[in-house]
Amino acid sequence: MTDRHSTLRARRRAETQRSIQAHAVRLFGERGFDATTVADVAEAAGVSPMTVYRHFPTKEDLVLADASGQLVAEQIAATPADQPFMRRIAAALVGAAGHLNGGAANDPGSDRGFLLARTQLMITTPALRARHLDNHYALQQAVVGALTGESADPDEVFRAQAAAGACLAAMHTALVRWAQDDGRSDLPELIARALTAAFGEDAV
Known part of the structure; x- marks a missing residue:
């Protein structure tokens, strides 16, 4: 049971990361990297800025990870x-x-x-x-x-x-x-x- 829960958590984490990154890359392409804030990315992805930073410690990581x-x-x-x-x-x-x-x-x-x-x-x-x-x-x-x-x-x-x-x-x-x-x-x-x-x- 523990292994299955760990696998599910890892899958959800990966899905969240991919969703955040996809929204970030889209916004950076539309508005420009410098003109887009982490708060903008969080709003588009439907998460909090803290969640974004938990997965991507820096703004650059949103593209490079x-x-x-x-x-x-x-x-x-x-x-x-x-x-x-x-x-x-x-x-x-x-x-x-x-x-x-x-x-x-x-x-x-x-x-x-x-x-x-x-x-x-x-x-x-x-x-x-x-x-x-x-x-x-x-x-x-x-x-x-x-x-x-x-x-x-x-x-x-x-x-x-x-x-x-x-x-x-x-x-x-x-x-x-x-x-x-x-x-x-x-x-x-x-x-x-x-x-x-x-x-x-x-x-x-």
Whole structure:
């Protein structure tokens, strides 16, 4: 019974977070990041400002918080362990993009529309561009952890860090192009093209 209640609480918490974040991203896109307050977001989401802060400690977190690290790590875990790091990361990034690319780009309620709005905000808002580096580092750490596990070999960790950093830079280039194209391009294909341009035909 306790486990079931814990699962239900976690599910409700995740649903609340997603609802708050969806309203925040929509309002930031309509009114601008600086012109929208946390109180505005709380009112739109039907919760109190305290609830917003409980889930998102800063205003920037309303845009930047995501679960992409876990999704990419799961994708890496599904790749053959004997493949080179670069190929495993590339396959995971393209696969994760496929999962996040559902629905219409002009529908903010779809995964694709939400990701597009988030990405466009991160590109155009100076405060978010600065904080985006924290997200990039967290995603890199998740990738490295998925590749190396409990490994204490510093050389292996270094190789994983280098591969992850390079692949994520290529992915970022694809995301910027996708956002500038207003989501009309196919995101997984664009990421694959960026990885191929950077590392050759064998990258993906």
